[in-house]
Amino acid sequence: MTNPRRLTDALSVLPQIDPAEIPELARQGFRVLIDNRPDAEVGAGIDSRVMEDAARAAGMEFRYVPFVPGQVTPEMVEDFAAALDLPGPALAYCRSGTRSTTLWALTQAGRRSPQDILGTAAAAGYDLSHMAPMLAAKARG
Numbered sequence: 001m002t003n004p005r006r007l008t009d010a011l012s013v014l015p016q017i018d019p020a021e022i023p024e025l026a027r028q029g030f031r032v033l034i035d036n037r038p039d040a041e042v043g044a045g046i047d048s049r050v051m052e053d054a055a056r057a058a059g060m061e062f063r064y065v066p067f068v069p070g071q072v073t074p075e076m077v078e079d080f081a082a083a084l085d086l087p088g089p090a091l092a093y094c095r096s097g098t099r100s101t102t103l104w105a106l107t108q109a110g111r112r113s114p115q116d117i118l119g120t121a122a123a124a125g126y127d128l129s130h131m132a133p134m135l136a137a138k139a140r141g
Helices: 019-027 048-057 074-084 098-108 114-123 129-140
Strands: 005-008 011-014 032-035 061-064 090-093
Touching (some): 005 098, 005 114, 032 048, 061 074, 074 090, 074 098, 090 098, 098 114, 098 129
Parallel strands (some): 011 090, 032 090
């Protein structure tokens, strides 16, 4: 298993995980699992139902916030933010971790500076520089 990439004390991200890895993630202290990978992208062995069952069996909360590339909605951002409000820390995943990091960045827009958001993402290995104009606009209100 790849080591989780820490964005904040409350959130780390990973590329796609396997249900068999979830108990170890729970042992590492994660309390919330956020699935950002649409079921249409994955096989039945790692769809949201299987992942939810594995998370709950490991004592974790589970939230399914599917993110189809290029189709982010305000509701997705709200649902992701609500998942982060659960007692954590949380771990979010998608195919590469980029969509999870993008949703986190959108929850931070207007709260943190665009430079801080982009720097945090970059330190975790995710280039969100294409989001700089949107983050700057949110920072201005």
